[in-house]
Amino acid sequence: MVIDILLKVESMNLDTLNKQERESLITILRYLSRRERNPRLVHQIQNNIVRLLAHTH
Numbered sequence: 001m002v003i004d005i006l007l008k009v010e011s012m013n014l015d016t017l018n019k020q021e022r023e024s025l026i027t028i029l030r031y032l033s034r035r036e037r038n039p040r041l042v043h044q045i046q047n048n049i050v051r052l053l054a055h056t057h
Contacts, residue, residue: 009048014055026052
């Protein structure tokens with residue numbers, strides 16, 4: 001499940017998302033980062049959060 005979500009987020013064109021959609025994805029990814037035990041996936045989740053945060057401002 002986590003990998004599926006990460007693949008979808010990584011393949012998204014962030015320019016097509018509105019601010020609310022990006023913030024929703026950030027919320028989901030933050031939740032997943034707290035629940036995930038695999039350090040590699042946590043790092044990947046955090047990278048995607050940073051990527052989304054860069055587009056919210």
